[in-house]
Amino acid sequence: MDLRHLKYFIAVAEEQNVGRAALRLHISQPPLTRQIHQLEEELGVQLFIRTPRGVELTQAGELFLDEARNIRSLVEQAVERTKRAGQGKLGRLDIGIFGTGILDVIPKLLQRFRDTHPDVKVVIHALGKNGQIEALRQKRITIGFNRMLAPQPDLSSELIAQEPLFLAVNAEGHPLSEQQPVSFMELAKYPLVAFPASGRPNFVDHIVELCRARGFTPEISQIVGDAVTGLALVAGGFGITLVPKSATTLKLPGIIYRPFMDASFATVDISCIYRSEDQSPILQAFLAVIRAFREQQAEE
Amino acid sequence: MDLRHLKYFIAVAEEQNVGRAALRLHISQPPLTRQIHQLEEELGVQLFIRTPRGVELTQAGELFLDEARNIRSLVEQAVERTKRAGQGKLGRLDIGIFGTGILDVIPKLLQRFRDTHPDVKVVIHALGKNGQIEALRQKRITIGFNRMLAPQPDLSSELIAQEPLFLAVNAEGHPLSEQQPVSFMELAKYPLVAFPASGRPNFVDHIVELCRARGFTPEISQIVGDAVTGLALVAGGFGITLVPKSATTLKLPGIIYRPFMDASFATVDISCIYRSEDQSPILQAFLAVIRAFREQQAEE
């Protein structure tokens, strides 16, 4: 049996007349008659009673008409859904995220993606840098977000934005809390609370690198796991710290944020990473959103 | 698109390998490759990623696999159900019944039919003789049961059984209540309660005919609508009445039933009636049950 049989059968059943059905199907009457006979033969069931005025359905025919219509609509739906899936409009996207990325850039991207792709289910996985790389290789996630990504042979990464760094100091009593903006060189004078502890090269390494480029080595008083812990220590008087602009949305009592004078120097990148060979339309659609976002950031 | 495409697609998706799938489908590999390409072309969607070890589904392919399996099983079910409908094993049978027929013969027939055709929904319509004929012509029912059926041009009737008649008399005080069995000639001596009033030729007419054959005309004291009313009148002393054997299962206070001596003469037929041109398998199956029943009755 064939979908053609169903289509023809439905037409004949609805028209109750082979000739009219043939007209509607844009074929001639004899092949239609034959196809219907063939269908009846194959099922071993009489579907129509032939009358001088046309045909009418038997009880078995009535049943089969219901089934045929049902199948036809299911096929149509399947095709539609698959097409949408092929365009990246339907399906699932597994994303790996990290600490401070979730505070600003990533939500903006997700928002844009959901606006244009409402039927893609986005699943977020909180994973560290190495966790993301492993998850990508195992195809547990399709794309990850991170900073300071080392190049990988089988993975591609793409810059999303460069965020300016901000100084976080204790609001009361710290000398730098008076200045605005701050010179990067000031970092040489105060103990630094650094994070995160893992996933090298990481945010700390980047800060140290920036300091070296300015000719000094910072004094790292504490290394903690994440930005929130770091800021808590700063509020407790253990030193100062640096955060990407995203993190300045975190308001903690006792913490104030200060920009740097040389804003174009004191930056940190945020990138995405995905399997180089992954051509899945959902990923491509998401990358398109990322690129559009980057373009727009560059204009501002 | 074609059911073949689905079948081929499912095979390839399950085997994750075109060659093996082709083997399983008993075709060679190249046409299978082409059919898969064709399907992808038609959907405008890449369903498989070709790898050196075979093929693997894309996300859209995974979705389509679900849909395809679903459609396949629906098609299989549709075919199965339609075949069963074509064998009269599935569907609906509308039956017209009348008063005393429901007491014995018809339930037995329905019981047998339901045992062999459990998925046919039997719908009972209480209809008089003319109501049945009308309902048959309008296809509201498929078969009717009745007695004393006059031949109809477009309807066929078939005898189901001949039931012996029984005399119903008042248990106390009536002379005939002493006799067992009774001679048919006794009917000449007592007023007769007759039924039903409508649907001629009917049960009364048949009784009168039998009496005439024996050379007398009965004295009809009352004509009522149905057997129960008739028996109630007999219990009330308005006369005697005759009922088919089926009706003797009706026990009423004050009523006793007596057989006739010439049992083979004092009978009434019960028949079924259906559209002559109706070839529906459910009707044919039901007629087969009726015929088997009649054969069995004849043997006893």
Added chain:
DNA sequence: CCATATCATACTCGTAGAGTATGGAGATTG
């Protein structure tokens, strides 16, 4: 009783699906 409408059948034609042979790309192994 003839005209008409309907489905069924006979025959021909073209396309689409299946087979065979072969190519090309990437992985495996000695």
Added chain:
DNA sequence: CAATCTCCATACTCTACGAGTATGATATGG
């Protein structure tokens, strides 16, 4: 590192089945 193996893809041929045209059979209705 080269030979081999294992896949899928392509080219070409053949066949079968679906579609078209012409015509028949049958029943209805004016």
